[in-house]
């Protein structure tokens with residue numbers, strides 16, 4: 136994926152892993168009209184620098200202390216807006232790399248009347264330490280992450296040992312990571328990484344959500360999930376806990 140942002144492999148202390156830039160710093164700022172739309176939208180969309188400034192103080196941004204629930208890769212926002220609407224007692228942050236999808240999700244939040252309890256940022260989900268202090272995330276949702284099935288693209292996959300090391304720091308004790316995916320590779324990557332890591336335990340796995348439900352009970356069908364249901368293909372779910380201590 137073209138991230139059109141800069142990722143630093145070995146950031147110095149205090150340096151951010153990922154940097155976006157304002158529209159006028161792009162060579163062709165009008166190429167993607169949603170770039171400026173997101174920049175000018177205002178809350179619930181935060182500019183990337185403003186979101187990074189919330190690191191360690193998300194409760195202040197929301198104006199209240201509440202569990203911080205984060206979704207990476209919100210896509211068109213059906214799940215994110217639905218969850219924010221159903222659980223207004225939580226603070227919700229959606230992280231998405233594509234401008235248009237950030238905007239689509241913002242519109243769904245507005246339609247659902249769920250803007251107060253939610254924020255969105257166009258950011259690279261592989262750079263979560265820029266956005267969260269250790270132990271700041273109370274729940275993490277990842278739905279249908281891009282599979283990158285070809286070996287030479289495997290380095291682009293979100294899930295794996297490096298991401299799980301990062302999450303072991305950022306998730307609070309007892310926090311859950313909940314994955315839904317159409318791709319077996321993602322299930323195996325998460326389960327293997329969690330089982331190999333002393334900070335995690337796998338709480339549940341569903342081989343077919345439509346038949347078995349999710350291991351955690353509730354569900355809001357995402358855009359991609361619906362597509363796989365329509366094709367008659369299974370959608371998997373994995374529930375992992377960051378153990379206390």
Ligand SMILES: C[S@@+](CC[C@H](N)C(=O)[O-])C[C@H]1O[C@@H](n2cnc3c(N)ncnc32)[C@H](O)[C@@H]1O
Pocket residue numbers: 136207208209210211230231232233236258259260261277278279280281357358359360
């Ligand atoms: C296959 S789509 C799934 C969308 C949605 N979660 C769903 O289930 O319908 C993957 C989503 O993740 C986003 N994405 C991919 N890589 C990302 C990254 N590094 N950081 C944030 N979002 C990312 C894509 O732009 C896309 O919206």
